[in-house]
Amino acid sequence: DQQVKQNSPSLSVQEGRISILNCDYTNSMFDYFLWYKKYPAEGPTFLISISSIKDKNEDGRFTVFLNKSAKHLSLHIVPSQPGDSAVYFCAAKGRNAGGTSYGKLTFGQGTILTVHP
Amino acid sequence: AAGVIQSPRHLIKEKRETATLKCYPIPRHDTVYWYQQGPGQDPQFLISFYEKMQSDKGSIPDRFSAQQFSDYHSELNMSSLELGDSALYFCASSFDGSGPYNEQFFGPGTRLTVL
Numbered sequence: 001d002q003q004v005k006q007n008s009p010s011l012s013v014q015e016g017r018i019s020i021l022n023c024d025y026t027n028s029m030f031d032y033f034l035w036y037k038k039y040p041a042e043g044p045t046f047l048i049s050i051s052s053i054k055d056k057n058e059d060g061r062f063t064v065f066l067n068k069s070a071k072h073l074s075l076h077i078v079p080s081q082p083g084d085s086a087v088y089f090c091a092a093k094g095r096n097a098g099g100t101s102y103g104k105l106t107f108g109q110g111t112i113l114t115v116h117p
Numbered sequence: 118a119a120g121v122i123q124s125p126r127h128l129i130k131e132k133r134e135t136a137t138l139k140c141y142p143i144p145r146h147d148t149v150y151w152y153q154q155g156p157g158q159d160p161q162f163l164i165s166f167y168e169k170m171q172s173d174k175g176s177i178p179d180r181f182s183a184q185q186f187s188d189y190h191s192e193l194n195m196s197s198l199e200l201g202d203s204a205l206y207f208c209a210s211s212f213d214g215s216g217p218y219n220e221q222f223f224g225p226g227t228r229l230t231v232l
Contacts (some may be wrong), residue, residue: 004159032218043207043223044160051218051222089159103148103175103213105221107159 003027007106014116019077021111023090024073030092034105035064035075038087039104047088048075053092087112119143121210126133129230130198138193138227142210148172149191151183154205162193166191167213198231205229 005024013019021035031052033083036044050057050064057064063076077084090108122141130136132196142149146169148167152160162175177183185191195202205228209221 003130004175034220041225043209043225045224046220049220102218103165103167103211104150104163104175105152105160105209109159117122 001026002109003030004090004106004108005091006088006111008111009109010112010114012114012116013080015082016079019075019080019084019091019115021075021077021088021112021113023073023075023108024071025073025092027092027094027106028071030106032102033064033066033073034091034093035062036107036110037088038083038090038110044089047107051097065094077113080113082115082117085115118191121208121222123206123208123224123227125227127228127230128232129217131232132198132200134198134231135187136195136198136229137179138195138208138229139191140191140208140224141208142189142191142208143222146210146212147189148211148213149185149189150209150211151177151193152209153170153193154207154209156204160207163193195229198207200231203231 034049035047038044048062066073087110089110091105124139150165151163154160163177165173169185183193205226207226209223211219211221
């Protein structure tokens with residue numbers, strides 16, 4: 001079962017506008033969420049994270065919002081730039097049923113963002 | 118800044134052969150994770166090590182084994198390779214000594230092709 005879901009396989013936006021990437025999760029044991037950006041032939045690069053005790057975290061052009069009750073998070077990029085074009089993965093981690101493991105990441109399927117000049 | 122190093126970057130093997138993938142974490146990182154990304158799929162967690170001990174295990178086949186050495190580098194050993202093992206294998210490292218909520222830094226991956 002897909003515990004982290006990114007329902008939009010792709011998103012296309014104009015340079016300078018806002019990009020909003022969405023992510024839903026089902027596992028209530030997740031308590032830390034991360035966004036990674038991936039270019040072809042490279043490994044995922046960490047962008048921004050948020051703990052479940054917060055509802056917003058901002059870093060420059062990137063802001064992540066977390067709605068725990070809806071089990072939903074989103075990544076806002078503003079303004080979007082052509083260099084932001086990449087695959088964006090939402091990832092989550094938390095304790096397992098035994099309460100012992102919290103290191104491994106569970107990824108969503110990714111969203112391909114294309115920013116047009 | 119030093120990044121996670123993976124070798125080799127590309128590997129071609131025949132069915133039933135063995136393969137060894139290597140990962141060198143960022144200096145002072147104590148935790149290594151292995152992920153497998155099949156074509157068009159999201160990365161799937163395989164196994165992790167913290168301070169040279171296995172810390173968690175995911176969907177890793179019994180044909181695969183891994184370990185973390187005294188210098189913190191890790192090796193993923195894959196035997197009796199199958200066509201379905203063709204994938205991108207990522208290694209990630211983090212410093213979890215101060216707690217688990219640290220970002221993982223990923224290497225560039227090893228692309229394994231099984232013919």
